[in-house]
Amino acid sequence: MNSYITNITKNIKKLLEITGPVKVMEVCGTHTVEISRTGIRELFGNQLDLVSGPGCPVCVTPNDYIAKALWLAKSGVTICTFGDMIQVPVNNESLQSEKAKGYDVQLTYSPTESVEFAIDNPDKKVVFLGVGFETTAPSIAGAIIEAKKKELDNFSVLCTLKTIPAPLGVIASSPNLKIQGFMLPGHVSVIIGVKPYRFLADKYKIPAVIAGFEAVDILKAIETILNMIISGSASIVNEYKRVVLKNGNRSALQLINDVFTSCPSSWRGLGILPNSGLRISGKYSHFDAEKRFNIPDFTDIEDDPMCKCDKVIMGIIKPYECELFKRVCTPQNPKGPCMISSEGSCAAYYKYGY
């Protein structure tokens, strides 16, 4: 075995003997998948509890947003979306089931592609589902700018972009969760840099590490968190320096600030959090689907009472502690977004074992 990996693994085991059992949250869904796929979750037994966090955009998008998208599809609009969104069910309907009925739902790889689709199909009203975090916000902003340049009248975005620091504050301050360290999302950090996380260390004294997505990155992050726990010195360490700069990507941040305004946003499992979302600012309101279509309010829509995705997202329960997991809820017949999204914790636990 490679000596670098062997040494880190040995050292983590040693550090865990000093700290005793430690609970670390991996915020990003892509980390959840890698930790399950590589077997890191099992490597340190009960000594290291790796809890999945709210960093899966499909998982934290609430039902009323899906209901709006379904309403748009049914009213004859062409929905362009990233693939993971189409299976999420609301009252037994999903974009996939509506597509099967003949409504127009297109899967796209990038927001720019959906602008090109709108250009090529001037007779169609195209709405892109703007779901994602800071990583995705620049590409959606870019698509809106492109649409403005081309003076497109048939393209808009149903925006529910979210920003990650606010929910981390809720989790850090929770007396029940007792998170002792955060593994921070590498690609969100590419955009926002190190500073927006400082409050985790300064206010809550919780060490946090910006981590890449290879097994070695994840192990290194765990080692660094444990070292900080032992020394009692909480700070935000950037262990993904090959792409994350201290101040993030300034051009991307400028683009985000130009096209979006910070707003309260509704999160599955967390409710409405102030300053946790991005809405399309006035200058670009022509491309805001909420302004363009008279979409009804679906906020009173209820969650499936059996589905525990809200608790899984907050790290309150593990996927296998949900009664539906693997019995009723499977990737073939998913009941909640954490099983649907390829980076949902339930999907990762199902696929790679637990």
Add this chain to the structure above:
Amino acid sequence: MCLAIPGKIVEINGDKAVVDYGGVRKKASLMVMPNAKIGDIILVHAGFAIANVKLDEAKEKIEAISYLSEAVREEKERISKEQS
């Protein structure tokens, strides 16, 4: 969904680049990477270049990653030999 893939810029036209991902070539926007040059290794998310990859950082980690993929390749070869 925050997946991002590293690739090499092989062509630039205005704020669009053609990026090579180990043989597969796709267009990416350079809107927030205005200083990108041909030959740069960049990180692309949803058709948008978001960062330059600094290969000199984390040399040990990159070596460890290559070692792992090498080990996986050898293991696959061993298994296929056993099966044949």
